[in-house]
Each structure stands twice: as C-alpha cells, then as structure tokens.
Amino acid sequence: MLFTFDDIPGTGDIKVLNYALALEDLESDLYDQAFMRLTVGGKNKLGIQIPGMNLNDSQADVYYMYQFGVVETRHSQFLRAALGSAAISPFKYNFNMQNLSRKQVLDLIYTAESTGTGAYLGAIPYLETKTYLQIAGAIQGTEARHTATFAGIIDQLFNEGLNVAPVTKQYGGNNGIEVPIPPNTVLKAVSGFIVA
Amino acid sequence: MADENSSGFFSGQTKSSPSLHSRRNLMRLAALGGISLAGMRFFSPKSAFAASPASSGLTGGSTDGATQFAGIPGDTINEQVLNFALTLEILESDLYRQALNIASGLPVDNALNINPKVYQLKVGGGGLNAASTQSGYLYLKQFAYVESAHREFLIAAITAAGFAPAQKNPGGYKFPTKPQTDMKSILTQILPLEETGVRAYLGALPYLTDLGLAQVAGSIYSTEARHSAAVSISLGLHAGPTPEPGDLTVVPNPVGTNTFEYYLQPRTVVAAAVKNYFV
Numbered sequence: 001m002l003f004t005f006d007d008i009p010g011t012g013d014i015k016v017l018n019y020a021l022a023l024e025d026l027e028s029d030l031y032d033q034a035f036m037r038l039t040v041g042g043k044n045k046l047g048i049q050i051p052g053m054n055l056n057d058s059q060a061d062v063y064y065m066y067q068f069g070v071v072e073t074r075h076s077q078f079l080r081a082a083l084g085s086a087a088i089s090p091f092k093y094n095f096n097m098q099n100l101s102r103k104q105v106l107d108l109i110y111t112a113e114s115t116g117t118g119a120y121l122g123a124i125p126y127l128e129t130k131t132y133l134q135i136a137g138a139i140q141g142t143e144a145r146h147t148a149t150f151a152g153i154i155d156q157l158f159n160e161g162l163n164v165a166p167v168t169k170q171y172g173g174n175n176g177i178e179v180p181i182p183p184n185t186v187l188k189a190v191s192g193f194i195v196a
Numbered sequence: 197m198a199d200e201n202s203s204g205f206f207s208g209q210t211k212s213s214p215s216l217h218s219r220r221n222l223m224r225l226a227a228l229g230g231i232s233l234a235g236m237r238f239f240s241p242k243s244a245f246a247a248s249p250a251s252s253g254l255t256g257g258s259t260d261g262a263t264q265f266a267g268i269p270g271d272t273i274n275e276q277v278l279n280f281a282l283t284l285e286i287l288e289s290d291l292y293r294q295a296l297n298i299a300s301g302l303p304v305d306n307a308l309n310i311n312p313k314v315y316q317l318k319v320g321g322g323g324l325n326a327a328s329t330q331s332g333y334l335y336l337k338q339f340a341y342v343e344s345a346h347r348e349f350l351i352a353a354i355t356a357a358g359f360a361p362a363q364k365n366p367g368g369y370k371f372p373t374k375p376q377t378d379m380k381s382i383l384t385q386i387l388p389l390e391e392t393g394v395r396a397y398l399g400a401l402p403y404l405t406d407l408g409l410a411q412v413a414g415s416i417y418s419t420e421a422r423h424s425a426a427v428s429i430s431l432g433l434h435a436g437p438t439p440e441p442g443d444l445t446v447v448p449n450p451v452g453t454n455t456f457e458y459y460l461q462p463r464t465v466v467a468a469a470v471k472n473y474f475v
Contacts, residue, residue, distance in 0.1 A: 064435065067454070074455045078447065117418060124411040130257025130402035133410055134459070137401050137417065138446040141394055141457035142437060144418040145425035149435040152426055156327060165422035168341040170312045175349050176342030178418035180411055 003191050005183035009088055012128040017079055018088040019123055019183060020136065023116050024076040025090050026190055030112055031069030033097040034105050038062050046195065050098045060153050061106055068113075068146045075139055092196040106154050110162070113147040115189060118181030126183075144178070254410065257402040264403065264462040269362055274409055275354070277400050279362040280462055281413065282350040284396055286362070287473055288389050289343035290369045295382050296340045298375055299333055308344055312337050322378025324430065329379045332430035336382065339390075339423050346416055353412075367475035380431065387427050391440065392468065393420040398446070398459035421457065 008019045033050060036042035039062060041052030057063040080087045095108060120140035127133050151162040167173035258264070261273045268283065270276030293308045301318030309315070315337055321329035354361040375382045397417035404410045425435040436454060443458035460468075 067434075071452065071455050074452050078455075121411055121414050121418065124414055125407045127407065127410075128255060130254050130404075133254060133404075134257075134398065134402040134446050137398050137414060138456040138459070140414065140418060141398065141421035142454065144421035145435050145437065148422035148425040149429060152331065152429055155331070163338070164335065164426040165339070165342065165419050167338050168345045170310075170341050171338055176345045176419060177349065177412075178415040178422075180415060 004187055007187075008183075010086055012126065013132045014083065014086050016123045016126045016136070017083055017132065018086070020120065020139065021076060021079040021083065022088055022091070023119055023186070023190070024072055024079060024139075026093055026193065027112055027116060028069065028072040028076050029093045030095060030109065030193075031065055031072055033093075033095055034109055035062070035065045035069055037097050037100060037105055038065065038102060044094075044097065045092050046094055048094070048098060053102060055102075061102070061150075061157065064146075064149050064153065065109070068149070071142060071146075075142075091194045093193045094195045095193055103154075103158055106150060106157070110147065110150040110154060112190075113143055113150055115181060115186055117143040117147050118179055119183070119186040121178060121180035122182045122186065124180070254405050254407060261403045264400075266463065267466070268462075269360060271359070273403055274406050275357070275359055277403050277413070277462075278350060278354055278409070280400055280466070281397065281416065282347065282354065283362045284393060284465070284469065285343060285347040285350055285416075286364050287369050287469055288393060289340070289347045290364070291371060291389055291473065292336070292340040292343050292386070294369075294371070295375065295386055296336050298377060299336055299379060299382050301377075308340060312341065317379075319377045319379060319382070322376065322380035324380045324383075324432070328430045328432065332379045332383050332427070335423070335426050335430060336379075336386070339427075342419060342423075346419075349416075365474050369473045370475050372472045383427055383431050387424070387431065387433075390420055390424040390427055391436070392460070392465060393417075394424055394437070395443065395458055395460040396462065396465040398457050399444070399465065400462050403462070 005015075005019065008015050008022065010018050029045065033044050036044070036050045036052060038053050038055045038059075040054065041050050043049055055062050057066060097105070100108065117140065120136055120143060123136070124133065127136065148164040151164045154160050155162055163171065163173070166176050166178055168176045261276065265273070265276040265280055268276045268280050270279050293306075294304050296308070296315060297304045297306050299317060299319050300315045317330070317333045324332060351361045371385045373385065375385045394417065397413060397420060401410060401413060401417070404413060424437075428434060428436055428438075434454070437457050439453050439458060442460065442464065444460060445456065445458060447456050
C-alpha cells in the first residue's frame with residue numbers, strides 16, 4: 001500500500017520518475033474505468049462490473065476521456081520502460097466507478113488531472129538532472145492541458161464556473177500561477193483509491 | 197522609451213548584481229508567486245516534504261546557454277532565463293491587452309483596466325457557436341490579467357534580486373495579421389502566442405541550474421499549457437499538444453503526437469518573436 005513519498009522506491013531522479021509512474025498508472029486506469037462507465041460498461045481490473053451510460057464520442061467528455069486515456073497510458077509505458085527493473089509495481093484501483101453519475105465521473109477526472117498537474121511541479125525540487133526536468137515538463141504540460149479541457153467540459157455541461165486555469169485577484173485568485181502540490185499531500189489524496 | 201541595447205530589442209541594462217541563486221531572493225520569489233514555501237523543500241528544512249532530502253541543484257543539460265540567450269540581459273544563466281521569460285510575457289500581455297480591446301469595441305491602445313467588469317463582448321463569433329464565443333471571450337479577459345500578472349511577477353522577482361529586468365520593445369508590439377473584429381479571428385491570433393509560450397518555457401527549462409527557479413518557471417509554463425488547450429477548444433481545435441513546423445521533441449521517439457509537449461530553442465523563439473510581433 002502506498003501512503004507517503006518514503007514508500008516510493010529509489011532516490012533522486014528515480015524516485016521522482018517512480019512517483020510520476022504511480023500517478024500515471026492511476027490516471028490511466030481511471031480513464032479506462034471512466035470510459036467504461038460513460039459508454040458501454042465493462043469490468044475493471046478488480047473484476048467489478050461497471051454498467052455503462054451508453055454515451056458516445058460525439059460528446060466532448062467521452063471523446064477526450066478516450067484521447068487522454070491513451071496519452072496517460074503512453075506516459076505510463078514510457079516511464080516504466082525508462083525505469084526498467086527499478087520501476088514501481090502497478091497497483092489496482094477502486095474509484096467506486098460503478099456508482100458514479102456522469103458529473104461525479106468528470107469531477108473525479110478533473111480532480112485527478114488537477115492534482116497530477118500540481119504533483120509534477122511539487123516534485124521538481126527532488127530532481128537531479130536537467131534531462132529529467134525537461135522530460136517531466138514535457139509530460140506536465142499535457143496534464144495541464146487535460147485539466148483545462150475537463151474544466152471547460154464540466155462548465156459547458158454543468159455550468160460549474162470552474163476556471164480553466166489559475167486566475168488573478170480580479171477573479172478571486174493570486175498571480176495566475178499554478179500551485180505545486182507536495183508529494184505527501186498528493187499521495188494522501190490518492191491512497192484511498194489504491195486497493196492492491 | 198530608450199533602448200540601451202545594441203540589438204534594439206532587449207534593453208535591460210546589465211549591472212553588477214547578486215545572483216538570484218540565494219535563499220533570501222528565492223523566498224521572495226516564491227512568496228510573490230503565491231507558492232507555498234512548505235512546498236519548496238529547497239528552502240525549508242521543515243517542509244512538507246518529509247522524505248529523502250531534495251537534491252541541491254540541477255546537473256547536466258545543454259551548455260550552449262550563451263548562444264541561446266544572446267542579447268538577453270543577465271549576469272548568470274538563471275537571470276537570463278528569467279529575462280527571456282519576461283521578454284515573452286511583456287509581449288504576450290501587451291497583445292492580450294490589444295486583443296481584449298478589439299473584442300470589447302475599445303480603442304486598441306487603451307491600457308488594461310484594473311476592473312474586468314468594464315469589458316463587454318462587442319464582436320460576433322465569426323463562425324464560432326455562441327458557447328465558444330462566450331467562453332472564448334471569458335478566457336481572453338481572464339488570461340489578459342494572468343499574462344499581465346506574470347509580467348509583473350517576473351519584474352518584481354528580477355528587481356528583488358537587484359537585477360535589471362528586460363524592458364518593453366520601444367516600438368511596441370503588433371499581431372502579424374491584424375485580427376478581424378470577431379472572436380474566431382481574435383482567438384486565432386492569440387493561440388500562437390500561447391503555444392509558443394509553452395514551447396519557449398519548455399525549451400528554456402533545462403538551462404536553469406536552480407531547482408527553486410525551475411519550479412517557478414514550471415508553474416508559469418503550466419498555465420500557458422492550460423491556456424493553449426482552452427483557446428484551442430474554443431476554436432474547435434484539439435486540446436493538443438499538436439505538432440507544428442519546427443517543433444522539437446524532448447523524448448526521442450514520441451509514441452503519439454499529443455503524448456508529450458513540444459519545445460523550441462530559446463534563440464528560435466526570440467527570433468520568431470522579433471520577426472512576427474515587434475514593431
């Protein structure tokens with residue numbers, strides 16, 4: 001079970017990459033399950049049957065769920081390959097997906113992407129080499145795009161008034177700058193979804 | 197505004213200054229960014245980072261910084277990267293101001309009003325549907341203030357370090373093609389600014405040797421990526437990243453066009469900015 005940054009294997013760049021991999025694994029599986037829930041249903045890796053809502057990809061949420069799910073899977077594959085034998089073992093995740101409404105599914109994705117966006121920034125102080133800084137950046141930017149995309153989709157569907165990006169004081173924010181989230185804060189938030 | 201630089205584009209005067217690479221100045225920088233010091237293990241031994249110690253600095257990376265940031269003021273590479281970012285934020289914030297004025301039916305030279313409520317959409321969609329026209333205009337307003345805040349943040353940070361921030365281009369800035377008075381045309385002109393901003397920050401990132409600055413730069417970069425996605429979607433385009441001519445890839449064999457962000461070399465960005473946007 002994964003609870004703190006101490007539990008992430010490795011040190012320095014390896015630790016950060018494993019941390020990233022754990023988050024990408026979670027996002028990838030979340031998108032798999034969310035896509036099942038909104039479309040034709042299916043069984044998650046725990047064997048739990050998820051009934052589908054029979055929406056299709058003419059809906060923006062379904063379309064981007066599939067698109068970004070592929071991206072997160074590729075991030076995961078890339079990191080796992082880069083780490084080789086040092087890679088953290090994959091987990092299984094229970095999001096209670098079978099019981100979530102469409103809005104709850106989207107809120108969960110938004111929260112996961114938003115957390116992932118801040119998580120990469122929060123991990124920067126642990127990096128050692130510029131090469132991995134730039135690689136982490138190349139992934140992080142896509143997480144930021146995903147976050148903005150789902151904020152916009154939720155606004156369109158449910159009129160939530162979510163901001164697509166950090167705002168300034170004129171709109172109740174600070175300096176319009178993304179806020180890094182420390183690893184242990186991130187891991188505490190996601191640990192509840194990890195079951196094995 | 198006088199331009200003291202022989203290049204005619206970047207007029208920040210260099211003067212002897214303490215390095216930004218000091219704990220005190222980084223703490224100021226973090227505070228300015230609203231970034232929790234507890235989140236920056238680099239400064240705080242009692243930080244929220246409870247695990248193994250953070251590394252003390254970044255190693256490796258490109259060694260051609262002197263070439264990449266030629267003409268950008270700064271005594272150290274970290275300072276040059278910050279002034280590179282500032283140069284782009286000055287440009288971006290000015291063009292956002294112009295775009296917001298155009299979309300609001302106001303004189304293009306009007307300063308950014310401190311009150312966003314004075315701005316009301318006065319142009320049509322130009323082919324965008326009503327929802328995208330409205331969301332696009334909201335983004336234009338919000339991001340105009342954000343880019344302005346990024347500019348002020350960087351100026352304050354550079355100044356706090358006792359260094360001279362890069363200055364506005366004396367002639368000002370223009371869009372390569374003047375936007376028509378509709379949201380589609382305006383956002384179409386805005387999008388390349390954001391997409392280039394993303395590529396510029398990612399290209400400059402591996403020149404920083406300082407973890408605290410890397411985190412700050414990353415935190416601004418992240419917002420540019422969010423803006424790029426939001427503006428793209430308003431225009432009916434994919435959220436991206438979508439490859440563009442000249443794009444460089446961080447990962448040698450990208451397995452999908454939208455799997456990793458693309459980047460540009462800093463000198464390429466500067467040359468393009470000057471060519472396309474400087475008056």
